[in-house]
Amino acid sequence: MQFVDEANIHVEAGRGGNGAASFRREKFIPFGGPNGGDGGAGGSVYLVANRNLNTLIDFRFIRNYKAQNGQGGMSQQKSGRAGEDLLIAVPVGTIVRDLDTQEIIGDLTEHEQKLLVAQGGRYGLGNVHFKSSRNRTPRQFTRGEDGDSRELSLELAVLADVGLLGMPNAGKSSLITAVSAARPKVADYPFTTLYPNLGVVRVSAELSFVIADIPGLIEGASEGAGLGIQFLKHLSRTGLLLHVVDIAPIDGSDPVENVRIIQRELEKYSDALLEKERWLVMNKTDLLMEDEAQAVCDDIVKRLDWQGPYFSISAANRTGTDDLVKAIAQGLHDNKVAAQEAADAEAYEARKALRDAEASTETHTTES
Structure with missing residues (x-):
């Protein structure tokens, strides 16, 4: 369809x-x-x-x-x-x-x-x-x-808890396939993903979340190049963004520069989207030897000066995906609790202001 x-x-x-x-x-x-x-x-x-x-x-x-x-x-x-x-x-x-x-x-x-x-x-x-x-x-x-x-x-604008962001062929579709029952098209050519795909990730019988995969971005997307820019609105409702990066691109590009390209396109599209919580997910560790993959991931984090959470995974053989899913579930839970506490605090302050106003009115009436 x-x-x-x-x-x-x-x-x-x-x-x-x-x-x-x-x-x-x-x-x-x-x-x-x-x-x-x-x-x-x-x-x-x-x-x-x-x-x-x-x-x-x-x-x-x-x-x-x-x-x-x-x-x-x-x-x-x-x-x-x-x-x-x-x-x-x-x-x-x-x-x-x-x-x-x-x-x-x-x-x-x-x-x-x-x-x-x-x-x-x-x-x-x-x-x-x-x-x-x-x-x-x-x-x-x-x-x-x-x-x-x-x-x-x-x-x-699709409703999802988590959104996947990254260049074409970063492995976003492979990741959503690895952690959910969704089966998007996966191939080794750009723009395999032509429209958003949603997958439900079940952590336990009582706990699940929805993850969204959108077409990959390329440089110049905000000026109309590629496919992804028209679908960025689907990430506007998500509570968490996973920035997926290929640590060993077959085109020889620099993973760090690929991350920065996406950041620049996000900034041109929407400051609100750029400021959303983002986690770095370094994918395709299976393409390198274990020590080499770890060294590349450490270098990416250092050069980006990444301050948020980051993970190294292989979506193809599902290495590290379980830890990523558990961290996402915990992060979403913590965000929900924090949002509820903020709402409760705001409601308390509103009730307190109303009580103070009523007390002030009663005092004024008594003095009169």
Whole structure:
């Protein structure tokens, strides 16, 4: 299936039904007065996140979506039927923008989360609302209003705990194959990975995390070279980045310079992405003798002056991958605990400020 992570669609809510202008006509009641009912409200358009979808490809073929109009009012004060709301399923992780204003309308990050993108039109009023002691036979009624109409941009940013970053052929796909059940295409030519791949890594029966592999970056990616730059948004939600580097590139390039190339491209793309927590994963140690591989890894860390965690592995024969997975699981757990503690501290400070404000108000009232 073709992976599509961007699409533009047109959504239009239903028009509200017109109110009715009618009069009660029954035997022996020649002047029964107005009895026109209200129209029905127009249907609204909602986007609904669905975890069973993983691409926006359907929106490449169907671009226009319209909710049902409301029914007009009827005699005997019968209201028209409201138009049915239109529910459009999108993948979890979809960011919704208004194409005209570029405003982010919403971010659908949870299964079955609903987002209103076009409000249905207001219904019209029947003439029964306009009767008075001075106007006993009103012929006034109001028409239903048009619903909202919008041009939307849908952008999918996959949800993953860990993102893999690196040059083509650094071994990212081999790594995700080694630690998860995902089976991306693996080959010895650039740009084997053409779209993001997700894998679930199970550390234990109760503990797991999601890892994402995106197409490799090359120098000049931020100016449009290569494939990876258009997929960097998929790393924006990750809590941890693994920077995978080939310690023995077949093209003879310098691993340290390859790391710096990626860093420069990240800086050009997004400061926020550059500042995310990154671990260095030096891959393909199986291509060198053990002592030589260790010496190369030590040299890479020293020349980069790498301050964060680093690991040396061979994804091909799974050497060192178990230690890497355990460290990732512990790191994600620690980050979650720290985030919860920060949220609790913020909530405590907010409650304390509220109590202080209430106490100050009571003191002022007593003195008065």
